[in-house]
Amino acid sequence: xxxxxxxxxxxxxxxxxxxxxxxxxxxxxxxxxxxxxxxxxxxxxxxxxxxxxxxxxxxxxxxxxxxxxxxxxxxxxxxxxxxxxxxxxxxxxxxxxxxxxxxxxxxxxxxxxxxxxxxxxxxxxxxxxxxxxxxxxxxxxxxxxxxxxxxxxxxxxxxxxxxxxxxxxxxxxxxxxxxxxxxxxxxxxxxxxxxxxxxxxxxxxxxxxxxxxxxx
Numbered sequence: 001x002x003x004x005x006x007x008x009x010x011x012x013x014x015x016x017x018x019x020x021x022x023x024x025x026x027x028x029x030x031x032x033x034x035x036x037x038x039x040x041x042x043x044x045x046x047x048x049x050x051x052x053x054x055x056x057x058x059x060x061x062x063x064x065x066x067x068x069x070x071x072x073x074x075x076x077x078x079x080x081x082x083x084x085x086x087x088x089x090x091x092x093x094x095x096x097x098x099x100x101x102x103x104x105x106x107x108x109x110x111x112x113x114x115x116x117x118x119x120x121x122x123x124x125x126x127x128x129x130x131x132x133x134x135x136x137x138x139x140x141x142x143x144x145x146x147x148x149x150x151x152x153x154x155x156x157x158x159x160x161x162x163x164x165x166x167x168x169x170x171x172x173x174x175x176x177x178x179x180x181x182x183x184x185x186x187x188x189x190x191x192x193x194x195x196x197x198x199x200x201x202x203x204x205x206x207x208x209x210x211x212x213x214x215x216x
Contacts, residue, residue, distance in 0.1 A: 007159040010151050011066050014084060017144035018062030021091050024048055024138035025055040029098055031130045032106045044106065048134060051105035052094035055138065062087050062145055069152070077156035084149030092142025095135045102131055 025048035032044045048055055065080055065087070072080055098105040 003155075003158045004160050006155055007069075010148055010155070011069050013144060013148040013151075014062055014066040014069065017088070017141045017148060018059045018066065021055060021062070021138055021141035021145070022059035024095075024134045024141065025052065025059065027134040028132050029135045029138075030102045030106050030132065032102065046102075046106040048098075048138065051098040051102075051135065052138070055091060055094050058087050058091050058094070059141075062091075073161060074157050074159075077152055077159065081149045081152030081156060084152060085146050086149075088142045088144070088146030088149055090142070091145060092139050095138035095142060098135050099131055099139070 027048060028045045029048050029051045030046040032046060062084065065084055069077065069080055
């Protein structure tokens, strides 16, 4: 694979993994049956925004990082690769914590619906909880983000930079500005080559009563 295609593939992977994490955040992660005082347990749907509230910030940071990779130089790419690994680890950790403790991840919604507060009380009060596929997909997104960051670290120096195209534009703009600042021909301020000096002499002659049409 060429360096240009490799760069494009890694950036697309970062975008796709971040988009998957953001999509998972909006979906139902856990269905929990919580007790209601004097009534049968109530089924509550816990979305990713409740189970992993920080996931949206991590996913949006991944999208922004993909944009930064398109214009970053070799050194900055290494820094962004490390940051992408950290983002992927954080996304995967958030999903793993929700999968490992569904009742704890549902505690905020359960407390709002039942009035039961305290992590132990909520955990003991949950009759049953079932995880949907979305937290697993969020976990996959985190792994993909970390893998993309590792790929950036390994291949960053092989990527083509934005330098040639942007430098050409910059040099063309500089040349244009340079040309605009140069005086036009015959306007250098030299009396011998400046046509305006003749007009001034003619006007001075008229003020002295001389005929400007007479041969000099």
